[in-house]
Amino acid sequence: MATRKPFEIAIVGGGITGLTLAIALHHRGIKIQIYEAAKAFGEIGAGVSFNANAVGSMKICHDEVYDAFLKVRTRNLWPSKEKVWFDYHDAFGDEGDELEASKVVYVSSRLKYSSPFEQSADDGLQTIYSSIGQNGVHRARYLESLIHLVPDELCHFNKRLKDIVQTDAGRSTLHFADGSTAEADAIIGCDGIKSNVRRLLHGDDHPCAQPTFTHKIAYRGVVPMEQAIKAVGEERASNACMHLGPGGHMLTFPVNHGQTLNIVAFTTKDEDWTTLTGQSSDKLTAPTKREKAIKDFAGFSGDVQRLLRLTAEDLDIWAIFHLGDNPPPSYAKGNIAILGDAAHATSPHHGAGAGMCIEDSAVMAELLADTAVQTREDVEVVFATFSELRKERGDGLVQSSARQGRIYEWQTEYGRDFGMQEEEIKKRNARIGEVDVGKLVEDAREVLRKRLADRS
Ligand SMILES: Cc1cc2nc3c(=O)[nH]c(=O)nc-3n(C[C@H](O)[C@H](O)[C@H](O)COP(=O)(O)OP(=O)(O)OC[C@H]3O[C@@H](n4cnc5c(N)ncnc54)[C@H](O)[C@@H]3O)c2cc1C
Known part of the structure; x- marks a missing residue:
């Protein structure tokens, strides 16, 4: 010393x-x-x-x-994904999934993305790498x-x-x-x-x-890895994933040496934090129910829905404030x-x-x-x-x-176009x-x- x-x-x-x-x-x-x-x-x-x-x-x-x-x-549990930061999924609608998500009509005034929702999407998987990959x-x-x-x-x-x-x-x-x-x-x-x-x-x-409210909130949960694998398959449960959709996104990554999957599901709200939860801005978390999260992600893919169903019935939501x-x-x-x-x-x-x-x-x-x-x-x-x-x-x-x-929530000029999103995210990261x-x-x-x- x-x-x-x-x-x-x-x-x-x-x-x-x-x-x-x-x-x-x-x-x-x-x-x-x-x-x-x-x-x-x-x-x-x-x-x-x-x-x-x-x-x-x-x-x-x-x-x-x-x-x-x-x-x-x-880290990501698959050695082949060691350098992967997140695998990105277009998570809105999911033909053939057991929840018939594609049939859910999604109506929300909070969809503020500027490109039309129907524009062509990059379906399937995209990956963003980093020099050290995911480390949770x-x-x-x-x-x-x-x-x-x-x-x-x-x-x-x-x-x-x-x-x-x-x-x-x-x-x-x-x-x-x-x-x-x-x-x-x-x-x-x-x-x-x-x-x-x-x-x-x-x-x-x-x-x-x-600090001010960003109008985003997060539902957070942890679920046992075995259950997560049953819900979304081994690849998606064992490695970091980002599920993107209009007005919401969910990220998941393994923690506790792979015994647990960490889930954070963000959604955008029009209301301010106090109107939304009855809490003053001194308290940045509020108790809620899993059902509310499931409702907020109506229309999202089966993966998102199934993971949310694995979380505890009583959840906390986190207010996302910032100094921006x-x-x-x-x-x-x-x-x-x-x-x-x-x-x-x-x-x-x-x-x-x-x-x-x-x-x-x-x-x-x-x-x-x-x-x-x-x-x-x-x-x-x-x-x-x-x-x-x-x-x-x-x-x-x-x-x-x-x-x-x-x-991530298709609220920019790129809308659902992952090619454009990817280019900018890489530069920012x-x-x-x-x-x-x-x-x-x-x-x-x-x-x-x-x-x-x-x-x-
Ligand atoms: C949902 C969510 C997910 C996140 N995920 C990530 C992530 O994946 N990666 C990442 O890098 N960051 C992430 N962050 C950000 C990260 O959590 C914070 O940037 C970080 O925890 C801030 O640490 P801090 O020590 O500055 O503040 P804090 O963790 O808030 O610690 C402040 C400490 O000061 C004490 N304190 C407060 N007021 C007083 C006082 N008047 N007198 C004495 N003590 C006081 C508090 O009790 C507390 O212990 C996330 C944040 C959120 C909300």
Whole structure:
């Protein structure tokens, strides 16, 4: 471990961003404390999949962040599909399937795609590859394997950050909901989509304080692999699939070393989240029934219908909010920075939100650990550099993901034309997922050193 630096960082929030950052900084000899609002670290939802940039970032954060991933990841189960990201299926209507889906009349005001539905479709299978193929992990399993990499004494629970006050000595005091306080030289908000640190950084009145509803919701479920195989056959159950249709799409990939199939079924709604569920926008999940999901996917293929029927009768729906309408003006000010969803909460249509969080952690850790960074004032230069260099990529992911979601649901000028969709998806995936994070870090370090040198 490198020599300790004379400053201490408070990390607010212990999700994937906070934990990977904490591990990366702690193992670089930088003093940290983590303050988490919940009573323990935890993840909800089943699967999350990672692209090449995420895996490269894990290696930079710390070898064990990568090793933990290797232990829990599940790839496509067929060796012939190792490099397949998703097999794409035209999933609307399915002649001859047992549910007679093609006879269902699909009427919905939410079909906003601009090409006529009847236009010629690319029936059958299309495939999009990536350099590392599909890599799904069960969220909770991955988090569990990361937790032990941070010493217990650095983790503080039931610490919901309410306010930050600057001290006369140039440090910051964190005020928590339980009335306690803590001090640090700098604060990194990793407190997710509803980030209080973002709100404190840019003010209650700035629109970025409130993420907005994308009008997409997701039904999520996990089903035993044996049942999934019976429902859709071995090839489609064992390997990642994306089923596309008008106003909805379902993705599936194996997790738990192939014992379980993770299902996420997205659909577009006209209503806002509160009208739809009665929930305020403070709560991003709501209980629902499987029957509602089945109804929302009426007219979709038998594969989609049969998989939905395997999910639990009581399901949760997830609201897909993002910062795409109101991105924060910066990711840092003075001695406060925001990372991960706190900075660029995105819809999940790139499968890259968590990957970008880990990328943030890798870049921030490498900048703070640079030998040129020695004082509290230097940390502020690191934060300003981080904000300047990361904003385009973070905000870009949010926009790209929103567009990708519309492509998947035939809501763009391409309609059902998979050839056109494929061309654009490939370009977008390459921009987000196939980057050399080592090079990103090197470039950032060069900019930082120049800034530090110019200042003195
Ligand atoms: C349906 C769905 C599917 C997804 N699939 C993928 C995928 O396949 N691949 C991918 O890369 N990404 C995916 N994502 C995105 C990914 O889940 C997020 O980008 C990622 O989990 C965000 O991590 P985070 O640590 O920044 O925030 P969070 O996970 O939200 O963690 C924030 C933490 O901060 C704590 N906190 C909040 N407020 C405070 C406070 N005031 N004080 C102290 N602590 C606080 C919270 O308790 C929490 O522990 C998906 C998202 C959704 C909704």
